[in-house]
Amino acid sequence: MPIATVNPATGETVRTFEPMGAEAVERCLDDAVRAFAAYRTTGFAERAELLLRAADLLEADNEDIARTMTEEMGKPLAAARAEAAKCVKAMRWYAANAESLLADEVPDPADVRDSGAASVRTRYRPLGVVLAVMPWNFPLWQVMRFAAPALMAGNTGLLKHASNVPQTALYLDGLFERAGYPRGCFQTLLIGSGGVEAVLRDPRVAAATLTGSEPAGRAVAAAAGDEVKKTVLELGGSDPFVVMPSADLERAVRTAVTARVQNNGQSCIAAKRFIVHADVYDGFAERFRAAMAALSVGDPMLEGTDVGPLATEKGRADLEELVDDAVAAGAEVLCGGRRPPGLERGWYYEPTVLAGITPGMRIDQEETFGPVATLYRVADLDEAVERANHTPFGLSSNVWTRSEEDVDRFVRDLEAGGIYVNGMTASHPALPFGGVKRSGYGRELSGHGIREFCNVTTVWQAAD
Known part of the structure; x- marks a missing residue:
């Protein structure tokens, strides 16, 4: 499938893009891993400052990115403006709430008295590089509801967007760069669907999330399962x-x-x-x-x-x-x-x-x-x-x-x-989003969504 903007209101090809070659994808993977090594050690205040800066930029860009979305996939312009505004809302919500959502959990001492520990707590730690395979129907919102919580949790992200919304995909890449995120924290992979499996199977990728069709979800789940990697799938609905x-x-x-x-x-x-x-x-x-x-x-x-x-x-x-x-x-x-x-x-x-x-x-x-x-x-x-x-x-x-x-x-x-x-x-x-049966598994948004790509770690400490 070509990587191009084709205006669905006219059927005319607006712009075409050369897909990334193997060397470019390799650089992105290396940059994502290097970024994670440092970014994972940042505090919530620093992450929130970056995300809020990105939110401000997106808010200022509302009209331009709305027109881009409408040109690429045909949604009414008013709906496109609302989509961009909704993304800003989610970014600010996660910036304000991520620290409390991922705070250490301490059990009642009576419940763990027989564990032999002087102290026990549960900590949420980032997993690493997360691959996001995203659809065209909400080209900004679908990405942001992954990116905002994943970045606030300390992960880094790779975006493989739908091939008919390349301008929106590249906009997102530039948005986080302009906001001051370290190089490699969030990157767009301009590749076709045939290149997804190789990236997913790469040992530098820790997990994946996909929103899309049932066949696409099956393919990603099968490859991730073979590699024993965590996935979240949001598929179709009726x-x-x-x-x-x-x-x-x-x-x-x-x-x-x-x-x-x-x-x-x-x-x-x-x-x-x-x-x-x-x-x-x-x-x-x-x-x-x-x-x-x-x-x-x-x-x-x-x-x-x-x-x-x-x-x-x-x-x-x-x-x-x-x-x-x-x-x-x-x-x-x-x-x-x-x-x-x-x-x-x-x-x-x-x-x-x-x-x-x-x-x-x-x-x-x-x-x-x-x-x-x-x-x-x-x-x-x-x-x-x-x-x-x-x-x-x-x-x-x-x-x-x-x-x-x-x-x-x-x-x-x-x-x-x-x-x-x-x-x-x-x-x-603030509300968990996801389904059952063939609509997928896992949850996006809310506290459930930000914890999906965390290592839920038990910290058991003996007395001196």
């Missing part, structure tokens, strides 16, 4: 959005639209399967259809655009295959289901709502990475839970109800890493 009879229907519909088309529908935590109780199904379905059909599709650089193009031509083709397969098997198209007329140059697809989904359709089990929603009618709470869990994924979920009995049941039984009640799933620096 999140349920469950609407029960007691729900505030107007709020649920408004949120459902945003939850489905955020980032042009290309989000692992976007709500994708809308599971609605029969008592309110007709009302929800009509309001949802009308709101989706009313969205503005067009140039993502224009302020009034709700939905821009898909990021890649292949991504649109894959989405079309899923819709066409469902329609051929009997699904009903309530709105959309085609390329919008008048937007032939880019990789656009209309916001789409499908009903009448049955188990034999591919779309029932595969992730729809684009503005396509599937509607399901269920008879009761039991069927709602069963339908919500009827997926190989388990990233997050949304439930809409005023019944505490419903909430208790969903919290007990939904197979997901997150359950959002009467609100939309969103990542936040």
Whole structure:
């Protein structure tokens, strides 16, 4: 796959980049190891000062980097600005909280009295060089939610970004350099996907994190497992959005639209399967259809655009295959289901709502990475839970109800890493993020995320 910026709104190649050769990759690995040897000994105050400096620079660069992201992967410009601002928030949060999150833990003396120690504590120490394999859909945020905690923990990072967002990748490389980080603390590897395994298997790399597709996650996990290296995987999602009879229907519909088309529908935590109780199904379905059909599709650089193009031509083709397969098997198209007329140059697809989904359709089990929603009618709470869990994924979920009995049941039984009640799933620096089943393992963000790439060390000390 070429390393190039191809504007998805026009299909035009904007810039191309030569991938790094073996010698350049080798230099990066050596620099990362040398940087870690010194950087690991710095204190939290020094690390926080560097990260805050980077946050200030990113805040000042908001408009420029937002336009770069929109040019590279097509998200609406307003969403790109918000993504950059969210990164700044996370950087400042980790700068303020890393020291307390990684403070030594001292057990109750009564619990360890028979251990023979005069003192015992648990210390979180950095692992070393961490390889991050990151996707294009949130090209700044996905990286920063790894980089901010990893750097505050004392690790150094190597970024292998998606090949269609090279300008964003190089911006990140320069951002940390401008902030004053020592050479080698954070570096972008401008390489194709075929070069990932060699870097991952290199003994200088201690661990890896990947956000991306299930096949990519399997490949990284297999190689890392062979080398006995720690990994964190955040993979796909087919999140349920469950609407029960007691729900505030107007709020649920408004949120459902945003939850489905955020980032042009290309989000692992976007709500994708809308599971609605029969008592309110007709009302929800009509309001949802009308709101989706009313969205503005067009140039993502224009302020009034709700939905821009898909990021890649292949991504649109894959989405079309899923819709066409469902329609051929009997699904009903309530709105959309085609390329919008008048937007032939880019990789656009209309916001789409499908009903009448049955188990034999591919779309029932595969992730729809684009503005396509599937509607399901269920008879009761039991069927709602069963339908919500009827997926190989388990990233997050949304439930809409005023019944505490419903909430208790969903919290007990939904197979997901997150359950959002009467609100939309969103990542936040202080909240753990990740999934179960084929959505991956491990957690990003919060204290859980910063500890993923730490050596949890027991320090046992005898009396003099």
